[in-house]
Amino acid sequence: MDHEWDDISYLKSGSDRQRQAYDTLQEIGIFDYLADYHPVLAGTIPIHIDLPESDLDIICKMDDISSFRDLIFRLFSGYDDFHEKISGDTFIANFTSNHFRIEIFARPVPVKEQEAYRHMIVEYRLLKLLGESFREAVIKVKSDGMKTEPAFCKVLQIEGNPYRSILELASFSDHELSLMFGDKITNSHA
Numbered sequence: 001m002d003h004e005w006d007d008i009s010y011l012k013s014g015s016d017r018q019r020q021a022y023d024t025l026q027e028i029g030i031f032d033y034l035a036d037y038h039p040v041l042a043g044t045i046p047i048h049i050d051l052p053e054s055d056l057d058i059i060c061k062m063d064d065i066s067s068f069r070d071l072i073f074r075l076f077s078g079y080d081d082f083h084e085k086i087s088g089d090t091f092i093a094n095f096t097s098n099h100f101r102i103e104i105f106a107r108p109v110p111v112k113e114q115e116a117y118r119h120m121i122v123e124y125r126l127l128k129l130l131g132e133s134f135r136e137a138v139i140k141v142k143s144d145g146m147k148t149e150p151a152f153c154k155v156l157q158i159e160g161n162p163y164r165s166i167l168e169l170a171s172f173s174d175h176e177l178s179l180m181f182g183d184k185i186t187n188s189h190a
Helices: 008-013 016-028 065-076 115-143 148-156 162-169 174-184
Strands: 040-042 056-061 080-087 090-097 100-107
Touching: 008 016, 016 056, 016 090, 016 100, 040 115, 056 115, 065 080, 065 090, 065 100, 115 148, 115 162, 115 174, 148 162
Parallel strands: 056 100
Antiparallel strands: 040 056, 080 090, 090 100
16 A cells, blocks of 8 residues: 555645644644544545545544543533434544534554545545546535445446445455456546
8 A cells, every 4th residue: 555544644645625624623633632542534535536525534443342432421521512322332522612523533453454444545545546437426425425335336336235346346456356347447547
């Protein structure tokens, strides 16, 4: 992989929105506070397919949901729109800072094995392989109201469960992905 996702400094040289996201995350110190939980910014903003309403999705690995919840509550409950939810072994907190919706998603699973991370990596690879016209097509479908994984599947003409289908693509090499989808986008480059 030619990208280090653990360090958000790549955002500093990105789009205006990526730079704003970097500034917001630095200002609230979230990556420093959560360093022991291996935080990674996932989702659409890192791979530049975000919409104006897109969240900053931070995924973490935690083993003790109670102590993680206490930490998050202590650090971020004072922010606008704070709320939290526990579902099984998963903790989710949401709040707003500098006009960004921030979601913290933590499970007792290594970050790089979590579906949100794996989806982002496959999507990043496809965006690099298939080029700007593909990125624009995905954003167009997303702006019409579709979630990210379904938008990728619609543009790539993939049938079935979009979340499972995107994960299945992770097992293919870049060359195989180019062969599979290069003809789906007119200005692709492999």
